[in-house]
Amino acid sequence: MKTYTFGPHLIRASQVFFLSKKCFGFVNLKPVANGRILLLTTFVYRDLNSDEDGPEAGQTVPHCHLHIIPRKVGDWANNDDIYGEIDKSTKVDNEERPPRSFEEMEKEANFLRSFFQSDDMNYN
Numbered sequence: 404m405k406t407y408t409f410g411p412h413l414i415r416a417s418q419v420f421f422l423s424k425k426c427f428g429f430v431n432l433k434p435v436a437n438g439r440i441l442l443l444t445t446f447v448y449r450d451l452n453s454d455e456d457g458p459e460a461g462q463t464v465p466h467c468h469l470h471i472i473p474r475k476v477g478d479w480a481n482n483d484d485i486y487g488e489i490d491k492s493t494k495v496d497n498e499e500r501p502p503r504s505f506e507e508m509e510k511e512a513n514f515l516r517s518f519f520q521s522d523d524m525n526y527n
């Protein structure tokens with residue numbers, strides 16, 4: 404099975420919806436909002452130092468990445484309450500937000516993949 408490295412985690416190709424030479428996008432194991440996805444570099448980004456990239460910024464996986472979280476009016480009563488939800492979602496044993504199944508993640512990745520066309524893509 405083809406996998407990609409995300410810090411200490413292995414991401415299945417079926418979770419990936421976009422792939423280029425330098426970055427790829429995949430669906431989240433524990434999304435706090437519908438459509439929350441991750442974009443990350445295919446290489447380890449060595450130029451960032453600990454002041455720019457680390458736990459102080461809320462990062463739990465040591466691999467340079469961006470979160471994209473679609474927001475809707477009124478999704479959280481107070482706009483910044485989402486950060487509390489994000490904290491909960493990163494706790495491995497949090498029962499309020501169990502990890503999604505591979506089937507569920509693959510379904511979302513298939514949907515998102517349909518918006519992209521790239522010769523670089525290879526999901527096998």
Ligand code: AMP
Pocket residue numbers: 412413414430431432433434441461462463464465492493
């Ligand atoms: P951060 O806390 O900013 O480093 O974000 C790490 C993100 O990676 C969290 O949103 C997790 O839900 C997500 N995550 C961790 N492991 C996996 C995985 N195997 N597949 C997909 N997303 C993951």
